Amino acid sequence: MESNWTSPWLFLVYSVVKPIFGTLILVFMYLIILGGVQDQTLFSFMFIGNAFYMFVAQTMFGVAYVVQEDRERFKTLKQVYIAPISYFMYIVGRAISKLAITALAVVITLIFGVAFLNVGVDLGATDWLLFGVGLFVGLLCVVVIGVALAGITFLTARHSSGINEGIAGLFYLFCGVVYPMTVLPSWGQTIGMAIPFTYWLEMMRRALAPGTDFSAISGLGGYSNLEITALLLATTVVFLIISVAIFRYADHLARKKGKLDMNSTY
Amino acid sequence: MSDAIEVKSVTRVFGGNGKGPAKALDDVSLSVKEGELFGLLGPNGAGKTTLIKILATLLLPSSGQVKVLGYDVEKEVDKIRPRINMVSGGDVGGYGLLTVRENLWMFSQFYGIPTKEANERIDHLLKLFALDDKSNAKVRTISTGQKQKMNVIRGFVTEPDVIYLDEPTLGLDVNASFAIRTYLRKWVKEQKGKTMLLTTHYMVEADELCDRVAIIDKGKILACDTPINLKRMLRRSSTFDVETTIFPEIESMGRLAGVEGFQVKQLGDKVVTRYVVEQESVIADVISAIQSKGGKLTSLSKTEPTLEDVFIHLVGRGLE
Numbered sequence: 001m002e003s004n005w006t007s008p009w010l011f012l013v014y015s016v017v018k019p020i021f022g023t024l025i026l027v028f029m030y031l032i033i034l035g036g037v038q039d040q041t042l043f044s045f046m047f048i049g050n051a052f053y054m055f056v057a058q059t060m061f062g063v064a065y066v067v068q069e070d071r072e073r074f075k076t077l078k079q080v081y082i083a084p085i086s087y088f089m090y091i092v093g094r095a096i097s098k099l100a101i102t103a104l105a106v107v108i109t110l111i112f113g114v115a116f117l118n119v120g121v122d123l124g125a126t127d128w129l130l131f132g133v134g135l136f137v138g139l140l141c142v143v144v145i146g147v148a149l150a151g152i153t154f155l156t157a158r159h160s161s162g163i164n165e166g167i168a169g170l171f172y173l174f175c176g177v178v179y180p181m182t183v184l185p186s187w188g189q190t191i192g193m194a195i196p197f198t199y200w201l202e203m204m205r206r207a208l209a210p211g212t213d214f215s216a217i218s219g220l221g222g223y224s225n226l227e228i229t230a231l232l233l234a235t236t237v238v239f240l241i242i243s244v245a246i247f248r249y250a251d252h253l254a255r256k257k258g259k260l261d262m263n264s265t266y
Numbered sequence: 267m268s269d270a271i272e273v274k275s276v277t278r279v280f281g282g283n284g285k286g287p288a289k290a291l292d293d294v295s296l297s298v299k300e301g302e303l304f305g306l307l308g309p310n311g312a313g314k315t316t317l318i319k320i321l322a323t324l325l326l327p328s329s330g331q332v333k334v335l336g337y338d339v340e341k342e343v344d345k346i347r348p349r350i351n352m353v354s355g356g357d358v359g360g361y362g363l364l365t366v367r368e369n370l371w372m373f374s375q376f377y378g379i380p381t382k383e384a385n386e387r388i389d390h391l392l393k394l395f396a397l398d399d400k401s402n403a404k405v406r407t408i409s410t411g412q413k414q415k416m417n418v419i420r421g422f423v424t425e426p427d428v429i430y431l432d433e434p435t436l437g438l439d440v441n442a443s444f445a446i447r448t449y450l451r452k453w454v455k456e457q458k459g460k461t462m463l464l465t466t467h468y469m470v471e472a473d474e475l476c477d478r479v480a481i482i483d484k485g486k487i488l489a490c491d492t493p494i495n496l497k498r499m500l501r502r503s504s505t506f507d508v509e510t511t512i513f514p515e516i517e518s519m520g521r522l523a524g525v526e527g528f529q530v531k532q533l534g535d536k537v538v539t540r541y542v543v544e545q546e547s548v549i550a551d552v553i554s555a556i557q558s559k560g561g562k563l564t565s566l567s568k569t570e571p572t573l574e575d576v577f578i579h580l581v582g583r584g585l586e
């Protein structure tokens with residue numbers, strides 16, 4: 001994946017361009033299959049959800065990848081691990097740098113959508129408070145889940161990217177990223193309602209595209225902005241507690257089983 | 267003086283692989299005093315690295331108690347980590363995209379050392395280990411030995427109170443090894459309260475450097491004393507180098523009655539065998555056994571015991 005990048009510039013371009021292409025390919029498939037934008041509301045729903053989901057995918061893979069890369073490519077994992085800086089905070093730091101790079105990709109994607117595909121983002125009418133709070137809490141959630149995955153990566157050498165993809169895939173499936181949650185069976189919707197990203201994406205859509213009414217399709221139309229914010233906060237707290245617990249347990253287990261400097265090549 | 271390292275009845279078992287669990291450490295107890303340069307000497311797989319990993323908070327013991335600087339390695343890592351560091355000889359770790367200097371600086375930041383101070387220490391150590399011409403080279407472009415030197419510097423930049431060095435001179439050239447050995451000795455002796463635990467395969471290194479040495483094999487400590495006292499253990503035994511032609515079943519010679527230690531080195535068409543024997547008279551039996559197997563004696567000499575002989579005596583075989 002991100003191996004062998006010799007120039008930081010190349011790395012930056014790659015980190016930005018790759019997710020943008022990933023997102024746009026999906027958009028174009030949508031357009032080709034449906035022969036154009038049939039329903040502008042649904043299209044904006046999908047486009048914005050997809051753009052923000054880049055944060056989830058990129059950061060969660062990226063953070064777990066840090067552990068693998070530190071352990072096997074740079075061989076610095078044990079050196080960092082025994083340093084007084086907590087490994088938790090080290091991962092948070094690396095995750096934030098991933099977020100910053102991904103933010104560039106998200107912005108470029110949104111600009112593209114507004115300029116060429118008539119996505120209903122209206123910066124003049126944007127609810128910046130809703131946007132700011134939602135973005136902050138949502139990204140916090142992305143980071144802590146990433147840390148938990150990093151902890152799991154301590155324990156697994158080869159299969160960890162499979163686990164990460166699985167988890168990111170679950171979020172993709174249940175959180176109303178590219179299609180409204182309402183197409184899911186009711187148990188699927190229940191799962192979706194327990195995951196913070198569902199509310200996060202809804203908040204991003206409401207804040208950025210106040211002129212588009214998603215209430216009919218999103219399945220969350222019954223909640224006010226304040227209620228959505230409260231739901232995001234509540235689910236984030238739960239995820240935060242679970243993630244910290246997973247990290248701590250994985251950390252302990254890794255020391256117990258001697259996994260901190262293993263190498264998947266043997 | 268208080269103990270910097272306290273290890274009490276530590277056993278470490280690694281997962282079974284079907285063959286039953288392997289004990290990398292088997293009921294090990296030892297203590298290292300503050301200000302001491304302590305050596306761990308043992309053949310491959312003896313458990314040296316395992317012990318160092320436990321002391322460095324990387325690995326938990328399966329049972330037993332370990333304290334570093336008075337703190338428990340399981341429960342009080344936050345108290346221990348700011349004051350320790352570790353360097354392994356095989357270690358060529360480093361962020362390839364950063365320069366040598368940036369790498370060292372970054373690690374100093376993980377220890378919260380102010381940049382100015384960190385840079386001064388880095389400059390000093392880079393010069394000392396003759397790595398200053400590579401300070402601005404990317405880590406991925408420097409040689410393995412240079413990476414290792416960088417890692418030795420990484421260990422000392424944080425000025426730990428306890429440092430663990432796992433074969434720090436492994437694979438380094440003569441000059442670099444010498445520079446490092448000199449530095450290690452000075453580091454412990456010229457500062458108060460600095461403790462060092464060193465593992466090595468080089469007997470001479472252990473003999474020259476260490477205040478005390480523990481000889482470890484198969485997870486057990488066989489002896490632990492000053493190099494002088496260890497050598498004194500062999501006072502009653504004698505050590506002979508016997509040079510012969512090659513003859514069959516050389517290995518069986520080690521099982522002769524009265525032979526306590528045995529090490530064979532082949533040199534061209536000759537074999538030099540070192541015998542540690544209970545008493546001098548045993549060597550006569552050795553020589554007649556050689557002749558009965560068809561070997562020809564070409565030279566025989568008595569030698570002073572070295573730390574290596576102690577090792578051969580205790581472990582029953584040499585390091586190589």
Ligand SMILES: Nc1ncnc2c1ncn2[C@@H]1O[C@H](COP(=O)(O)OP(=O)(O)OP(=O)(O)O)[C@@H](O)[C@H]1O
Pocket residue numbers: 258280281288289290308309310311312313314315316317
């Ligand atoms: N992660 C691990 N999983 C399983 N077994 C292990 C692990 N680490 C070490 N061992 C086993 O524990 C024993 C001791 O290994 P250790 O690395 O401590 O030896 P050592 O004394 O450092 O040897 P060397 O001189 O070769 O470095 C060996 O038998 C080794 O196979």
Ligand SMILES: [Mg+2]
Pocket residue numbers: 314315316432
């Ligand atoms: Mg070792």
